[in-house]
Every structure is written in structure tokens, then in C-alpha cells.
Amino acid sequence: MGRHLVLAGCGHAHLAVLVEIGRFIRRGHRITAINSSPYLYYSGMGSGLLSGTYRPEEVRFHVQKTAQDRGANFVPGKITRVDPVSRLLYLESGETIPYDVVSFNTGSYVPAEELGGREGSTFSVKPIEQFAEARLRLIDLCRTPPVRICVIGGGAAGVETAGNAWRAAKECGNAFEVRIFSRGLLLEHFPPRARRLTLRSFESRGIRVEEGVQIVRVSPDYCVTREGRKVPCDMAFIASGVRPSPVFRLSNLPTDEQGFLLVNPNLQSVAHPEIFGAGDCIAMESRFLDKVGVYAVREGHILASNLLAALENAPMSTFHPQRSFQLIINLGDGRAITCWKSLAWDGKLSSRLKDRIDRRFMRRFQVSGETAGRD
Numbered sequence: 091m092g093r094h095l096v097l098a099g100c101g102h103a104h105l106a107v108l109v110e111i112g113r114f115i116r117r118g119h120r121i122t123a124i125n126s127s128p129y130l131y132y133s134g135m136g137s138g139l140l141s142g143t144y145r146p147e148e149v150r151f152h153v154q155k156t157a158q159d160r161g162a163n164f165v166p167g168k169i170t171r172v173d174p175v176s177r178l179l180y181l182e183s184g185e186t187i188p189y190d191v192v193s194f195n196t197g198s199y200v201p202a203e204e205l206g207g208r209e210g211s212t213f214s215v216k217p218i219e220q221f222a223e224a225r226l227r228l229i230d231l232c233r234t235p236p237v238r239i240c241v242i243g244g245g246a247a248g249v250e251t252a253g254n255a256w257r258a259a260k261e262c263g264n265a266f267e268v269r270i271f272s273r274g275l276l277l278e279h280f281p282p283r284a285r286r287l288t289l290r291s292f293e294s295r296g297i298r299v300e301e302g303v304q305i306v307r308v309s310p311d312y313c314v315t316r317e318g319r320k321v322p323c324d325m326a327f328i329a330s331g332v333r334p335s336p337v338f339r340l341s342n343l344p345t346d347e348q349g350f351l352l353v354n355p356n357l358q359s360v361a362h363p364e365i366f367g368a369g370d371c372i373a374m375e376s377r378f379l380d381k382v383g384v385y386a387v388r389e390g391h392i393l394a395s396n397l398l399a400a401l402e403n404a405p406m407s408t409f410h411p412q413r414s415f416q417l418i419i420n421l422g423d424g425r426a427i428t429c430w431k432s433l434a435w436d437g438k439l440s441s442r443l444k445d446r447i448d449r450r451f452m453r454r455f456q457v458s459g460e461t462a463g464r465d
């Protein structure tokens with residue numbers, strides 16, 4: 091007898107499940123996909139939206155259409171809680187959705203509201219689609235120079251944002267300033283050479299780097315450092331790190347100390363075998379995983395096969411995260427830095443390689459006419 095699988099959130103890991111929906115349905119199962127937006131924007135190309143390198147339709151998957159075209163039910167909305175005893179999902183709309191097996195891929199968010207800021211001029215780097223709106227705002231602000239842009243957070247997302255904001259502002263042709271603040275060193279969890287290459291690139295372009303400086307508040311016209319210094323700011327980007335959605339804690343599911351859903355190597359909740367999770371929203375009990383799309387995508391294939399196995403009481407496969415992965419940071423000037431283990435190198439070739447890898451990934455999962463303008 092067929093059972094009901096619910097995909098809670100349509101992030102990067104669920105793409106591999108969405109394209110396989112037909113296989114589940116042919117075996118008699120029902121699928122419901124829930125997502126807060128009809129689209130998923132691909133983070134690897136997100137900062138390119140800010141610089142104008144990519145158009146929105148080039149970097150998004152129409153997850154609603156992908157699900158519906160293959161016979162799944164799609165529910166637009168935000169999940170607020172799960173009741174593992176009655177096997178019910180609660181939505182912000184008040185709707186409830188029952189499940190036999192549920193898989194969470196709800197990602198993570200940047201707690202930007204903690205810093206304040208002005209609506210329309212303060213953007214967090216997640217959700218990725220905000221970069222498109224930020225680009226329009228930046229171009230608008232550039233009409234009345236000088237524009238002072240502050241990026242808060244010195245990790246890879248902050249570096250990409252600063253580099254691509256510089257490019258967008260530069261193309262406007264008026265006076266501007268870009269500053270990036272890092273609580274510790276810039277790119278401190280990356281190979282030291284990646285930091286040196288970034289500092290060199292930013293210095294040559296006049297992007298000011300403030301290391302060891304924590305921003306505690308964003309006001310309409312300035313950012314405030316921990317020491318109380320006010321830095322003039324017309325537009326702020328928040329890239330200060332990610333948090334999990336509150337759904338797991340509110341539902342009393344086992345989580346790590348930050349609130350990410352705790353899963354075993356089958357990607358199953360350690361307490362409820364019919365609850366699965368993948369991507370940024372999980373923590374593996376056996377190993378720390380960086381919050382990168384690389385893992386979300388790799389987990390997708392194991393997840394698809396384990397969800398089918400869970401519906402049919404069949405044996406599961408184990409996810410073995412790779413020890414190291416390649417990350418390419420888009421500097422926004424036609425160059426990128428490739429990081430691999432303790433090595434880092436930069437150049438135009440890295441940028442072309444990143445573009446090729448990213449476009450190949452898009453082709454694999456843009457299966458609903460996204461680029462033909464039918465979305």
C-alpha cells in the first residue's frame with residue numbers, strides 16, 4: 091500500500107528527490123512538497139546576482155513546477171512545527187499536513203534582525219533572492235553619490251558580497267566606498283593564502299577591510315562597532331553566520347547545541363526514524379559538517395534512496411561526508427579564489443571554472459523550463 095512522503099522545504103538536497111518523484115509515484119506513494127517560495131535560488135551564483143553577472147532566471151529552480159509536473163502536490167507555505175507522535179506538520183497558515191515519512195531541507199537563516207538596520211537598505215545574504223533586490227537598491231543609491239556600503243561578516247559569503255557590491259557600484263560610475271568588517275581575521279577558517287589573496291585584491295580595488303571589528307548595531311545612517319565607533323553607512327549587507335530554523339527546538343526534536351536537527355549517518359533523526367533531514371538544517375551526530383551547499387547536494391542522492399527505503403521498509407544507505415571539498419570564492423572582478431585543503435590560488439581561470447561548474451549544476455536541475463522563460 092502506498093504511503094505519504096512530505097518534503098519539508100525544497101532546498102538543494104531535495105532537488106535530487108524532486109527530479110525522482112515519478113519513481114516514488116510509480117510505486118504507489120504520494121508526495122507533498124512544501125516550500126516558502128515557488129523557487130529555490132542557487133547560492134553558488136547568488137553574489138553574481140548582485141553584480142549583474144547573472145539574471146534571476148539563470149540562478150533559480152522552479153521547485154513548485156518541478157514537483158507538480160512530476161505528480162506531487164505542492165503546498166506554498168512556512169512550516170512552524172512538527173508533531174512526531176501524531177505525525178503532523180503545522181504551517182504558519184494554520185494548515186496541518188499528515189505524513190508517514192517527512193524529510194526536512196529547510197536550510198538556515200542569517201539572524202539579521204538582531205543588528206537592526208533600515209528596511210530597503212539592509213539586506214541579509216540569505217535568502218539568496220534578496221541579492222536581486224539589493225542590486226536595484228544599490229543602483230538607485232548610486233544616483234546620489236557618494237554611497238557607503240558596509241558588509242558585516244568576513245567569511246566566504248561576506249567576501250563574495252563585498253567583491254560583487256564593488257562591481258555593481260563601480261559600473262554605476264559615481265563615487266562609492268565598500269567596507270567589510272570581520273570579527274576575527276578575514277576568511278579565518280580558510281587556507282591563510284586565501285586571506286592574503288583576498289586582502290591584496292581588495293586593497294587594489296580600494297575595498298576597506300576592518301579585521302577584529304565587531305558590528306553590534308546597524309542604524310539608518312551608520313553601523314556601530316562594539317567600542318561605540320559610528321561608521322557611516324547607506325547600505326548594509328549582513329553575512330554574520332547562519333542559524334537553524336527554530337522548528338526543531340519548538341518541536342522538541344533532538345538537536346545539537348545550536349538547534350540543528352541531529353541525524354544519524356542514514357540522515358534520520360536520532361529519535362524518530364520516519365523523520366529525515368539534509369543540508370544546512372542538520373547536524374550529524376558523528377561528525378561536524380560545514381554549512382555548505384556541497385554537502386546538501388551530495389546528501390541528496392543518499393536521501394532520495396533512503397526515503398524510498400523508509401517508505402518500503404527496505405535497507406538504507408549511509409552518507410559518508412568527504413573530508414575536504416573545493417570551494418571557489420567569486421571576488422566580483424572576473425577573478426575567483428579556489429580553496430582546496432590547505433591550498434589556495436586565484437585568477438580568471440578559477441572564475442571560469444566556477445561558472446562552468448555552477449552552470450552544469452543548474453542544467454541538471456532546471457528541468458521546468460526556467461531558462462526558456464516558461465517559468
Ligand SMILES: Cc1cc2nc3c(=O)[nH]c(=O)nc-3n(C[C@H](O)[C@H](O)[C@H](O)COP(=O)(O)OP(=O)(O)OC[C@H]3O[C@@H](n4cnc5c(N)ncnc54)[C@H](O)[C@@H]3O)c2cc1C
Pocket residue numbers: 098099100101102103104124125126127129130131133134135136137167168169170195196197198215216246247250335337368369370371381382383384385386417418
Ligand atoms: C552568498 C552565499 C554564497 C554561498 N556560496 C556557496 C558556494 O559557492 N558553495 C557552497 O557549497 N555553499 C555556498 N554557500 C552556502 C550555501 O548557501 C548553503 O550551504 C546551502 O544553501 C544549503 O542548502 P540547503 O538546501 O540546506 O538550504 P537552502 O538553500 O537555504 O534551502 C532551504 C529551502 O527551504 C525553504 N524553507 C526554509 N524554511 C522553511 C520553512 N519553515 N517552511 C517551508 N520552507 C522553508 C527555503 O525557502 C528554501 O527554499 C553560500 C552561501 C551564501 C549566503
